[in-house]
Amino acid sequence: MPKREGRDRFIFTRRALLIAGAQVAALGGLAARLYQVQVIEGERYATLAETNRISxxxxxxxxxxxxxxxxxxxxxxxxxxxxxxxxxxxxxxxxxxxxxxxxxxxxxxxxxxxxxxxxxxxxxxxxxxxxxxxxxxxxxxxxxxxxxxxxxxxxxxxxxxxxxxxxxxxxxxxxxxxxxxxxxxxxxxxxxxxxxxxxxxxxxxxxxxxxxxxxxxxxxxxxxxxxxxxxxxxxxxxxxxxTIDATLQSQVLGHLGEESASAVVMDVRNGEVLAMSTNPSFDPSLFNSGVSQAQWVEWTSNRRAPLINKAVAGLYAPGSTFKMVVALSGLEAKSISPTETVFCPGYLDFGDRRFHCWKRGGHGHLDMRGGLKNSCDVYFYEVARRTGMDRIAAMAKRFGLGVKLDIELPGTRTGFVPTREWRIAQGHPWNIGDTIVSGIGQGYLQLTPLSLATMAARIASGRAVQPHLTRSIGAATQPGAKPEEWPSMGLPERSLQVVRDGMWAVVNDPHGTAPLAKLALPGVQMAGKTGSVQVRNVSREQRDRGYKSENLPWEFRPHALFVAYAPYDAPRYALSLVVEHGNAGAEAAAPIARAIMTDVLTRDPAARLRVADAGKPKS
Amino acid sequence: MSLLERRLIRDTSFDFTAKLLRVSWLYTLLLCILAGVGYAALYSAAGGSPEPYAAKQTLRFAFGLGMMVAIAMIDIRFIARLAWPAYAVGVALLVLVLRMGHVGKGAQRWIELGGMQWQPSELMKLCLILALAAWFHKASWERMGNLLFLVPPALAVLVPVGLILKQPNLGTALITAMLGGTLFLGAGLRWWKLALLVAAIVVAVPVAYHHLHDYQRARIDTFLNPESDPLGAGYNIIQSKIALGSGGVWGKGFLQGTQAHLNFLPEKQTDFIFTVWAEEFGLVGSLALMGLLGVIVLGGMAIALRCRNQFGRLVALGISMNFFLYVFVNIAMVMGAIPVGGVPLPLVSHGGSAMITVMLGFGVLMSVHVHRDVEFGNSQDEL
Missing domain, CATH: 3.90.1310.10 (Penicillin-binding protein 2a (Domain 2))
Known part of the structure; x- marks a missing residue:
């Protein structure tokens, strides 16, 4: 028995050791595999682990x-x-x-x-x-x-x-x-x-x-x-x-009321745009999350065009506001002197056409100051006729009219000042009659309110300022803030003064065309010019029947324009204003211009001081 | 043979203190160290907290340890007598689980008992070891040459293997079959018969593959090419390998494993606990853990070799082999070396029923050790 037991135990021992050997070998194999994964490929897996965990x-x-x-x-x-x-x-x-x-x-x-x-x-x-x-x-x-x-x-x-x-x-x-x-x-x-x-x-x-x-x-x-x-x-x-003054901007928009209108207020010394308002407007935040179809249709079908920035994209014939440019081009060309008078019988006959003055009875004899003050059409027909379209167009360009301005906004329009060359290129002759109507800012002229404000600023300052909206980026002030950075217009101060004087008279002379624009502020005066432009022709017949534009449907009424600057003796602010279909500039636009300029001046500490000083009784 | 030993052999019921002294406390210490590793890994898997895994696991281990010592006190001859009844119970449970078990992951393998989910197949492995050991206890070298003598134990293996396959649980069935084979081998099966069996299996594999469940085939397919489906079944293996590999030589440090803590590791507290450890302690730590596991396996083999009766030897061999198979399959699985299956790392993975089953096995192993010198003849008459 023990012998058998011994032999069986021996067999078992041998096999057990064999099995144990196999177990050790298997674990060794796992260890080798582990070495491969953790050491040889470790780097790769470490990267993968990082990729896993880091996003x-x-x-x-x-x-x-x-x-x-x-x-x-x-x-x-x-x-x-x-x-x-x-x-x-x-x-x-x-x-x-x-x-x-x-x-x-x-x-x-x-x-x-x-x-x-x-x-x-x-x-x-x-x-x-x-x-x-x-x-x-x-x-x-x-x-x-x-x-x-x-x-x-x-x-x-x-x-x-x-x-x-x-x-x-x-x-x-x-x-x-x-x-x-x-x-x-x-x-x-x-x-x-x-x-x-x-x-x-x-x-x-x-x-x-x-x-x-x-x-x-x-x-x-x-x-x-x-x-x-x-x-x-x-x-x-x-x-x-x-450069915008947001508070002023709100006030300006307030003054535009219900009109379809736009107004620009500029600093005449450096071209900074303080306010640029267009009415009606829209809520810009609606675009943030997507505008609904209905809203879009409402905006685009509105004839008052709320989405259009009329100040830079609205084109209007400048009408009488163009007369300063005509006057200056006449002076530059020496086709007329400030004191030379022109007789206005109420019309000018040229060839077989008769050009009417707005005043049926005529103004009589007028010098340049009188021509501006009364906005006499015949006076400027005559100056334009004598000066010629090319010279007028050249002067217009110097005042920023019909040329591209440096304003930053997208969607701006240049406007248009016609030349003989342009008309001939179109296959038509240039008629003197075209020059004559251009003399009162009608005809082919198409200008933006912004360019009219620029014109007013340049008249006031004598410098070729460019309208701009950027004052500083980050902490860096942008160039153009100082007046001396802007080049001079190169016009004789004497000539400019004649025009400024005429604009003063428009507002402040009791017989001026825009007495409604006279400021109520003591010690500060505004110089300005009205303009009314017909959007369709008025026939002789209609005039004889006692035509009244305010009886027309809204869309046929003339646009009312006004350009101005103030204070007259130390120009600081220029403004332009267009009230679409507002009828006469003197009635529709002048009071608004006055209200705007009053706010502008009231916000200016220097002007406020002057007002206060002037208000005190003189000792 | 010393006088004391002679007395012990004769004495079939030597006193309690003597038995306690014969328990291998060194081996018990090794198990405690392993459980300590498990505590650390589970603490980390819970994001640096004893809850919800580590604390509970320690309680279970303490319970298991007590159970182990208690079983070690039971006379091995009494256990041998219980072998076949236990086997019968095991088979009955397997039948039961097929009839009313819980379906998990497409298979019926669980029974709810005492708030835990038990896999009867785990218990079955222990019962099979006991039954085969009891059968071969009386086998002489000559009898092992007799084919007819081998038929009953072969059936004893095939019945549970078939039942487990029917669950279906391919992994456990294979492990059970290998366990049976090991006992046959330890009992003195002729090598050529083993060779024949292996050859037969090799031929049968393609046929068997054809009859596998879809999920089993998918598992094998994924194993063959894990990158083919990175967010599906292969995702686990890829993330596990990334965790292992990114551990490098020294590891990321305790509680610093990004794969585990950011939940890239699947089932990290159970099947993939080895990865948690390896990611944080690197090659050095994982080799140390494998060394510890290896020592526990070989310690069981040593108990087998020191035992002076065939039943004890075979039982110790079977239990060590069972433990080894757990370890090997689990580690090979997390490394992507063999297809994924729900095999835990014993004493380290979180899970109550697995812990109890393993400690039950160690109890029987310890009983073999305690009773290594008792008189327990090999003749049929003495049983």
């Missing part, structure tokens, strides 16, 4: 603000809580959106937009589901987070326009970027990013946008952010300070 994301740079000249924000950013969806973090986008809709209802068109965005962007880029969430919505989303994989609530910024419609045309608006924008700059694919589409928002897009930063986040397996590892701040967009 790089772009951070949207805050958009630069637009400030008015006093530093008041006219286009700023406000915090905006929004729900985003990262498509790659959910297995079923449709189901997630369904769940989300139960918490925050999504309209069909919103849902379509979201699905389009998801298709358009790479799957790790968050897509905005809903902006401007309330606290309540946010809380409900967070509570239901397990049912909403891939959805995160995030704070971004949205563009706000504190002055709304008041500054809409100058500041412009932003809108979501389109596909072409995104192709140019991937930053734009970030949620909440907006691109300037109009006004200064568009012009200064590159400055305002800034550069995106990047953040490295540690994320877990389901993509939830655990912590921030590294952050490279982007460059925030730069603030741009405008």
């Amino acid at each position: 790089a994301r772009l951070i949207a740079p805050p958009r630069g603000r637009l400030l008015d000249r006093a530093g008041v924000v006219v286009a700023g950013n406000r915090l905006n809580w929004r729900a985003l969806l990262v498509a790659e973090q959910t297995d079923n986008v449709g189901a997630t959106l369904d769940n989300f809709s139960r918490i925050v209802p999504l309209a069909d068109h919103e849902r379509a937009r979201i699905e389009r965005d998801i298709r358009r962007h790479r799957r790790f880029i968050p897509v905005t589901l809903r902006e401007f969430l309330t606290w309540e919505d946010m809380a409900r989303i967070e509570v239901n987070a397990p049912d909403l994989p891939g959805i995160l609530v995030d704070v971004g910024t949205t563009r706000v326009y504190p002055f709304g419609p008041t500054l809409a045309h100058v500041v412009g608006y932003v809108a979501p970027p389109n596909e072409r924008d995104v192709a140019d700059d991937p930053t734009l694919a970030l949620p909440g990013i907006r691109v300037g589409r109009s006004g200064m928002e568009k012009v200064d897009e590159a400055l305002l946008r800034g550069r995106a930063g990047a953040v490295q986040l540690e994320v877990n397996a389901v993509g939830r952010v655990i912590r921030e590892l590294d952050r490279q701040e982007g460059t925030p967009g730069q603030d741009v300070t405008l």
Whole structure:
């Protein structure tokens, strides 16, 4: 028995040792494999682990603000809580959106937009589901987070326009970027990013946008952010300070009332535009999230054209406001002297045509000052006839009329001053009659309110200032703020003074054409010129029947214009005003111009001081 | 043979203190160290907290340890007598689980009992070891040459293997079959018969593959090419390998494993606990853990070699082999060396029923050790 036992035990021992050997060999094999994975391929797996855990994301740079000249924000950013969806973090986008809709209802068109965005962007880029969430919505989303994989609530910024419609045309608006924008700059694919589409928002897009930063986040397996590892701040967009005075802008718009009108107020010394108002206006924030079809139709079908910035894109015949340019070109050409008189019998016959003066009985003998003061048409027919169109056009260009101005805004129009050359190139002869009607700012002339304001500023200052809206970018003041930076007009001071004197008389002489424009401020006077331009011909017959333009339908009434500057003796501010279909400039435009200029001067501390001084009884 | 030993051999019921002294406390210490490793890994898997895994696991281990010592006190001859009844119970449980077990991951393998989910197949392995050991206890070298003598134990292996396959649980079935084979080998199966069996299996594999469940085939397919479906079934293996590999030589440091803490590792507290450890302690730590596991396996083999009766030897061999197979399959699985299956790393992975089953095995192993010198003849008459 022991022998058998011994033999069996020996066999067992041998086999057990064999098995143990096999076990050791197997574990050794695992150890070798472990060595391969952890040491030989370790580097590669370490990289993969980092890739797993680190997610790089772009951070949207805050958009630069637009400030008015006093530093008041006219286009700023406000915090905006929004729900985003990262498509790659959910297995079923449709189901997630369904769940989300139960918490925050999504309209069909919103849902379509979201699905389009998801298709358009790479799957790790968050897509905005809903902006401007309330606290309540946010809380409900967070509570239901397990049912909403891939959805995160995030704070971004949205563009706000504190002055709304008041500054809409100058500041412009932003809108979501389109596909072409995104192709140019991937930053734009970030949620909440907006691109300037109009006004200064568009012009200064590159400055305002800034550069995106990047953040490295540690994320877990389901993509939830655990912590921030590294952050490279982007460059925030730069603030741009405008020359606009937002308060004044509001006042100006207030004075325009219900009229379809526009007004520009400029600093005559350096061309800074203090106010540029267009009425009616629109709410620029509506573009932020997309304008509805109905709203768009309403805007574009409105004959008062609320979306058009009439100050730079509205074209009007300048009418009598052009007479200063005619006078100056006559003086320059020496075709007339300031004191030489012209007799106005109420009309001028030239060839077989008779050109009427606005005053049926005529003005009698008038010198240049009288011609301007009375806005006598015959006087300027005569000056224009003597001077010739080419010289008038050349002078107009020197005053910024019919040439491209340096204004920053998009969608500006140059306006048009005709020349003989242009007419001949069109295959027509240039008639002297064309020159004669140009003498009173009619005919082919087409000018913008901004160019008329520029003209007034140049008359007042004698310098070729350019209208502009940018005062400083960031902390850097832009050139052009100092008057001496602007070149002189190169016109004899004597000639300019004759015209200025005429403009003074228009407003301040009891027999001037615009006594309604006379300022009520003691010690400060305004010089100005009215203009009324017919939008359709008035026949002889109509005049004889006692034609009255105010009886016409609105769209056939003449436009009312006014250009002015003040104070007369130390010019500081120029303005131009166009009231569409406002009838006579002297009646419709002059009182508004007076109100605007009163506000302008009241806001100027130096002018206020003068008013106060003048108001005191002389000792 | 010393006087004391002679007395012990004769004495079938030597006193309690003497038995306690014969328990291998060194081996018990090794198990405690292993459980300590498990505590650390589970603490880390919970994100640096004893809750919810590590604390509970320690309680279970303490309970298991007590159970182990208690079983070690039971006379091995009594255990041998219980072998076949236990086997019968094991098979009955397997049938039961097929009839009313819980379906998990496409298979019926669980029974709810005492708030835990039990896999009867785990218990079955222990019962099979006991039954085969009891059968071969009386086998002489000559009898092992007799084919008819081998038929009943072969059936004893095939019945549970077939039942487990029917669950279906391919991994456990294979492990059970290998366990049976090991006992046959230890009992003195002729090598050529083993060779024949292996050849037969090799031929049968393609046929068997055809009859596999879809999920089993998918698992094998994924194993062959894990990158083909990175977010599907292969995701686990890829993330596990990334965790292992990124650990490098020295590891990322305790509680610093990014793969585990950021939840890239799947089922990290159960099947992939080895990865949690390896990521944080690197090659050095994982080799140390494998060394410890190897020592525990070889310690069991040493108990087998020191035992003076065939039943004890075979039981110790089987239990060591069972432990080894757990370890090998689990580690090979997390490294992507073999297809993924729900095999835990014993005493380290979180899980109550696995812990109890393993400690039950170690109890029997310790009983073999305590009773290594008792008189327990090999003749049929004595049983």
